[in-house]
Amino acid sequence: MGRLIFFFFSFVFSASVAQEVVVLDAESHEPIVNVVIYNLDRSKTALSDVNGKCNLSIFEKNERITFKHLSYEIYRSSKSQIERRRNHIFLTMKAEQLDEVVMSVSKWEQQKKDIPNKVAVIDARSIAFGNPQTSADLLQNSGKVFVQKSQLGGGSPMIRGFATNRLLLSVDGVRMNNAIFRGGNIQNVISIDPYSIKNTEIIFGPGSVIYGSDAIGGVMNFYTKGAFLSQGDSLTYAGNANYRFASANTENTFHFDFNLGKKKWALLTSVSYNDFGDLIMGSHGPDSYLRPMYVIREDGMDRLIENPNPRKQVTSGYNQINVLQKARYRPNHMWDFSLGTYFSQTSDYDRYDRLVRPGRDGYGLRSAEWYYGPQKWFMGNLQVNKKGNGNFYDAFKVTTAYQLFEESRNDRAFQDVELFSTKEKVSSITTNLDFENKRIGKLRLYYGGEYLFNKVRSNGSVANIETNEVSNAPSRYPDGSTWQTFAAYTNAEYKASPNFTLLSGLRYSHVWIDAVFDKSFYPFPFDDADLSTGALTGSLGFSWFPKADLQLTWNASTGFRAPNIDDVGKIFDSEPGSVVVPNPELESEYAYNTEIGIQKNFKDKVMFKGAAFYTYLVDALVRRDFQYNGQTQIDYKGELSNVQAIQNAAKAYVYGFEFGLEAFLSENLSLASNLTLTKGIEEDSDGTDTPGRHVAPTFGDFHIVWKNQKLHMDLFFNYNGEISHDDLALSERSKTYIYDADTNGNPYSPSWYTLNLRSKYTISNALKASLSFENLTDQRYRTYSSGIVAPGLNAIFGIDYTF
CATH class of the missing domain: 2.40.170.20 (TonB-dependent receptor, beta-barrel domain)
Structure with missing residues (x-):
């Protein structure tokens, strides 16, 4: 009898876990809190917790489910489709929300609205849609940076009348400019793979307080994708x-x-x-x-x-x-x-x-x-x-x-x-x-x-x-x-x-x-x-x-x-x-x-x-x-x-x-x-x-x-x-x-x-x-x-x- 009770509770626990979904940010893979989940007539609702988790047991297998959060694009799916995706939902942040936080001005997260500098943010979604050939084209696609090319294998940005060694390149917080960056056109930006970039932030005007020499006309910060952790104990x-x-x-x-x-x-x-x-x-x-x-x-x-x-x-x-x-x-x-x-x-x-x-x-x-x-x-x-x-x-x-x-x-x-x-x-x-x-x-x-x-x-x-x-x-x-x-x-x-x-x-x-x-x-x-x-x-x-x-x-x-x-x-x-x-x-x-x-x-x-x-x-x-x-x-x-x-x-x-x-x-x-x-x-x-x-x-x-x-x-x-x-x-x-x-x-x-x-x-x-x-x-x-x-x-x- 005890063994039967054990198997019964094990089955119930497994079924409950199987119906648990984790809602994550599509870029950072961090959990999203307070995502509202509901069906078509809103007769059933649920809310994600601090770990981004929510139980979907109230929904039918083929019922259409909507995931909604103020800062993210709406996502719709069925429970059966979610199960096929290993119970992980990835939401894409709205473009206007992405602009709220930048890291380039102080090297720490700051509200963009509090920053007096002009900063342009090129987010992962814009990069994916622009589908650039190189990172030089990624900058040019923004419409805010002019790019010169001496050859096909090149791309030298110009910002506010300055270029080459008067602009600073940074990758994941590390200065890329070196001792032989020249006054003539520089092609080093093509070494940065656009497919590996999570987002790019461009500071217009001098950035020497944080970045030192060369940051006269502007700073281009490329942040690459990071390895993301599991939200549970499983791989x-x-x-x-x-x-x-x-x-x-x-x-x-x-x-x-x-x-x-x-x-x-x-x-x-x-x-x-x-x-x-x-x-x-x-x-x-x-x-x-x-x-x-x-x-x-x-x-x-x-x-x-x-x-x-x-x-x-x-x-x-x-x-x-x-x-x-x-x-x-x-x-x-x-x-x-x-x-x-x-x-x-x-x-x-x-x-x-x-x-x-x-x-x-x-x-x-x-x-x-x-x-x-x-x-x-x-x-x-x-x-x-x-x-x-x-x-x-x-x-x-x-x-x-x-x-x-x-x-x-x-x-x-x-x-x-x-x-x-x-x-x-x-x-x-x-x-x-x-x-x-x-x-x-x-x-x-x-x-x-x-x-x-x-x-x-x-x-x-x-x-x-x-x-x-x-x-x-x-x-x-x-x-x-x-x-x-x-x-x-x-x-x-x-x-x-x-x-x-x-x-x-x-x-x-x-x-x-x-x-x-x-x-x-x-x-x-x-x-x-x-x-x-x-x-x-x-x-x-x-x-x-x-x-x-x-x-x-x-x-x-x-x-x-x-x-x-x-x-x-x-x-x-x-x-x-x-x-x-x-x-x-x-x-x-x-x-x-x-x-x-x-x-x-x-x-x-x-x-x-x-x-x-x-x-x-x-x-x-x-x-x-x-x-x-x-x-x-x-x-x-x-x-x-x-x-x-x-x-x-x-x-x-x-x-x-x-x-x-x-x-x-x-x-x-x-x-x-x-x-x-x-x-x-x-x-x-x-x-x-x-x-x-x-x-x-x-x-x-x-x-x-x-x-x-x-x-x-x-x-x-x-x-x-x-x-x-x-x-x-x-x-x-x-x-x-x-x-x-x-x-x-x-x-x-x-x-x-x-x-x-x-x-x-x-x-x-x-x-x-x-x-x-x-x-x-x-x-x-x-x-x-x-x-x-x-x-x-x-x-x-x-x-x-x-x-």
């Missing part, structure tokens, strides 16, 4: 598989990720592989953008051959692999440990803008080969988080990381047998200690310290492609040079009233450079570069709601960029018609910025956002004419070239306006638009004014969005304004081979537009398909300063499977 698993095809470059992309989780530990593996063919440009546009000929090596000779399809940008294709592995251990609610390893590697890929340069006599092409070797990036990142009960903090986190960057440049002139190569490796060690204290009444304090160390290994070689003989050649940078910095910061948030928040911060950074020059090849008039410099930066701003539907913000901040190894030690780097030489006598450049913002909500139907900004840059590090051993021109690789160097030779000011509009016409139909206008001038020490090199043209977009439970569609228009010849930077005017000619025969960047359509259809809870058409009118255009011509009509197909 849980989940995963995704994705495929993407694009017609303009016959792209084939494959992605897979898989998560295993127990209550205290979890593992996540993510792998992506991309194969990109040669990119085909549009049909309607300037003939000067076409690729009428290219070089092949045949019978020991370089030959110019006719391109059978001049719209095909031969040889722009490449491939890439990205791998992410994360492990998480949470022994209790106080401690949380996370270890991540990241790896990215491209194949060799051609620098397309150098391959289309005309020959020195105006005929043919100047280069037979010009390609980057594999771009490699590895990072190991250990993060330790602890909550509460400290004397001076409520939480702290330690982030320590090791990164290894590897890149190379290889070029050979037409009909030359010598292939020149330089290869660089940068080892980077980063340690951050960050504290949060929110127990001082209305004041919240954030403070911490940072230490970074970079070591640069660089070597050069020249190979005879006929005899295969290899000899030493000058390196690009002083081999063994180091760059390091130590910093301490504090940031304070004071909520003076429910509708007024004050935010201020202060940081001191000190930077050291040690570089010894090798005089084996060139008789430099100096032996080394030994730099020790400090910088104090600060910020002050407020967020004010004079009315519940109106927000006003103001922010003033300073930023700085300390010289790096690329600035002081670049050894004879060739630019078209010029050669760049080292200059060890450099100082930091400083930026002074102010901005005002407004956000107005019209009856929850229309949302308007606007911002105006002004940035003044002093002691600007710019490339200008220079003398090498008293000479203004030298012979370099057989060409008489002007001598230039990076110098503190200019001041600059940039100002502009940014606008955003969202309109909700019905439950299914909405509109969205962005517009950015930027102007910038560089003023040389002799008083000469020239247009800023990284000031993007006026650009914007306009979206018509329709969606329901199954279908999401977006018909949108992209627009870029013209940059006339007079408004082109001096360094850009010499690049006639990437610009169109105006009526006077001078190079300029024409305006352009594209019409595009994206769509995504939910076939089932597990299976989704997307179909997009970019550049429907098949325009032929180059984005400003880009070498590669943008895709023509491009059909993109994607399939996503979740298990």
